[in-house]
Amino acid sequence: MKKTTHKTTPLKSVTPSGKRDESFFEAVYDIVRQIPKGRVTSYGAIAAALGAKSSSRMVGWAMNNAHVLKNVPAHRVVNRNGLLTGKMHFAYPEQMQELLEKEGITIKEDQVQDFSKRFWDPLQELGL
DNA sequence: CGCGTGACGGCAC
């Protein structure tokens, strides 16, 4: 796809109503909600499922906005190392680990154990 | 408009 010749608002389209295009956010939330209990995925995997794998940072940015919507299990999203990098953004840092352990996931030093087995790839699982 | 920052990831060393 060709991008705009001007560097202004490459991805951030503005809807006629004047608000920012939240389609990216909604898409992220939609995938996160589909993460099975007891499984985790990575920001990059979600970004890849959205066709913007190089924008994995935007996924994390979207999650920061997601705390408003309680329907999004953001605790099931970790970085590609299986590290709970986003724990500081929860109500309290330990909450992320508590929620994961409550789902049967073992965590050691903010690190998801058996990450490769716990990993849930939206691209593969959703058949994309 | 430039610069620094960030819930990231890939690659070089």
Added chain:
DNA sequence: GGTGCCGCCACGC
């Protein structure tokens, strides 16, 4: 296998 640097895109100053 770990560490560091760079690229990525959006945001705040």
